[in-house]
Amino acid sequence: MQQKYHQPAVKINQLHKQFGGLHALNGVDLTIEQGEFFALLGPNGAGKSTLINTLAGLLKPSSGSVSVMGFDTVNQYQESRLNLGVVPQELVFDPFFNVREMLRFQAGYFGRGRENDAWVDEVIEGLGLTDKAHTNMRKLSGGMKRRALIAQALVHKPPVIVLDEPTAGVDVELRQMLWEFIKKLNRDGHTIILTTHYLEEAETLCSRVAMMKQGEIVALDTTTNLLKTFTGKNLRVNLGEVILPSSIAPLLRSVDKGVFTLSLSDVAQVEFVLAELRAASLKVQDLQLIEADLEDVFLSLVGSNQEGKSQFSLAGAH
């Protein structure tokens, strides 16, 4: 495979994409180095899929440029696509063929023949598809279809792999298995770019994160730095089935069976919360102060109010 060494895995310069009057990408600049495990986060409509589709050549930039391993996605699209594997978000499949046939066809489109069969077998085994290799795609369960989609993106051994919501609707066991496989790919030198609504996944797996909002990147840093820059904490209070006083209701992040999680901008707010609870004659049964996670950073950047939360929960349910 043709590769340019010492080039970033992905380089995006002043990328704009317009659909009629809608500015879906608004001057995005982004560089992802080879070997990174990178997360792209944002609520629905933030421009993540548009960015990925432009990277994959499914959309043409209105202006600006995108390159994969140093190859421009428009002028050197063949080289750029040879270096890129994309796992689409939707569970799409060709109903005429079985898993192995489909993977061989996909490898063939990238110029790989029988000599690639050993790698195809490795991918099939690694993704737990061995028993289903001769099963028609339409007879696979949703989870198996998801594995087959990932396998399709890997058959030509691309150095850069984009996973667009790979674990959406996938059970916990399969999710763990997929992440182990993808972590192994990353250890083997593949650059991984991930979009996900499961922020704990991004926090656990990714070394660097970009957060998008309304077609722009609003935060771009290592996961550690993003968490450090966010000074807030979460206060988890067990109050039982009560109504929260209106003075502290804006701090509410979630509630589950009488356990209220409040987002505090500063640890000093604990005293204020406790005073308000006492004033409302609410009895604290348990109390816990928790470090902020990526979700807090995310909410603070894309909207820390209730609107931001509803955007996020909608995104999570997608």
Added chain:
Amino acid sequence: MILITPSTRGMWTLFKKELLRFWRVAFQTVASPVVTSLLYLLIFSHVLEGHVQIYPGVAYTAFLIPGLMMMSLLQNSFANSSSSIIQSKVMGSIVFLLLTPLTFLEFFIAFLSASVIRGLAVGLSVYLVARWFVEIPLVHPIWIIAFALLGSALMGAFGIIAGIYAEKFDQMAAFQNFIIMPLTFLSGVFYSIHSLPPFWQKVSQINPFFYMIDGFRYGFFGVSDVSPWLSIMVVGATFLLLAWLTLKMLKSGYKLRG
């Protein structure tokens, strides 16, 4: 195969996949149109044999067979490329092709070649089965091959255009019911255009399907309504026009890449 190199393997793979796609459902894609053609043959020959003689010395049943062969060939060439593209667009699996380094020309050649093969397979099957009913001469086999290849390629290209343009199955049905079927039935499959009133003769002469069928029939009987040279020029020019339009659509990513 020596022609398959890493740089051409993508195109070969797509061609092979398209062949397998229709072969896996050969009852629907090959056997079914053959049966339909035979039903036309049985009904029309039963009703009109002995009552109609279009060319001197040529029985009506024999006259009908090249027309039915060409009709099946054209319809199935169109169906192959158009159905494959619209299905993969509607189901979303077209993304697997769009993510590959295949060029627009490779895409075109692979889809077109598979359409030609299906068209020829159906046309040949109709011929082989029809031979049980009547002896059919082969006066100019070169013309038969030329019109079969050019006709199936023309319809394969038209199928790619329809597949790219249509966004829903009912739009594709409109192509078949409002363009392909009328042009086929008004092209002289069942009659000579000389049997038509002057106005409809003129209308037939602007129908490229007429030239495909008339030229094809010339290859069997050595007689035709117009010169086979005129027919091959009209069919060739129509193919070039459609191929140019198809390549232009594919190159620009029309309705495929946003």
